[in-house]
Amino acid sequence: MFSAARHQKNVHAVFAGIVTLCFALAGGLQGCATMRSDFEEPAVTVTSFRAVPSEGAALSFEIGLRVVNPNRDPLELQGVAYTITLEGHKLITGVGKDLPVIDGYSEGTFTLNASASLFQAIQLLGDLMNDPKDRISYDLDTKLDIGTFYPAIRVRNSGEISLQPGQ
Numbered sequence: 001m002f003s004a005a006r007h008q009k010n011v012h013a014v015f016a017g018i019v020t021l022c023f024a025l026a027g028g029l030q031g032c033a034t035m036r037s038d039f040e041e042p043a044v045t046v047t048s049f050r051a052v053p054s055e056g057a058a059l060s061f062e063i064g065l066r067v068v069n070p071n072r073d074p075l076e077l078q079g080v081a082y083t084i085t086l087e088g089h090k091l092i093t094g095v096g097k098d099l100p101v102i103d104g105y106s107e108g109t110f111t112l113n114a115s116a117s118l119f120q121a122i123q124l125l126g127d128l129m130n131d132p133k134d135r136i137s138y139d140l141d142t143k144l145d146i147g148t149f150y151p152a153i154r155v156r157n158s159g160e161i162s163l164q165p166g167q
Contacts (some may be wrong), residue, residue: 043068059116068107075102079145
């Protein structure tokens with residue numbers, strides 16, 4: 001049996017739910033706007049690198065990363081993705097989640113699993129055999145995910161690694 005009062009009550013409940021959802025979304029979007037204009041890019045560096053046993057032809061590593069947060073607000077990392085490129089060869093990729101919160105004006109370290117492209121490694125070795133070098137260039141590209149309502153933070157470090165002992 002149709003009841004106008006019950007129907008009106010349901011309409012009000014749906015309308016209230018929609019309004020609540022709109023305010024929640026607006027608050028989330030406002031959160032995007034609150035990423036302060038003085039926000040500084042965190043620094044990401046490799047602190048350790050070691051081969052670990054793997055199955056088959058895959059090359060597996062554990063890579064230690066250090067994230068320095070030069071901002072007052074904490075970085076609540078949801079995930080990280082990174083790529084290490086040597087001499088233009090995208091050699092190592094990795095991802096991680098369940099990461100620590102990096103408090104403001106602090107740093108944090110964590111270890112991630114990574115895998116290397118065997119094909120890219122062979123190409124790199126071939127290039128280095130054909131054109132020996134004292135130094136090789138590297139790029140570390142890192143994407144830090146700090147949540148749904150914030151843009152990912154992308155950090156790129158580039159430099160050279162000496163292949164000479166003691167340098």
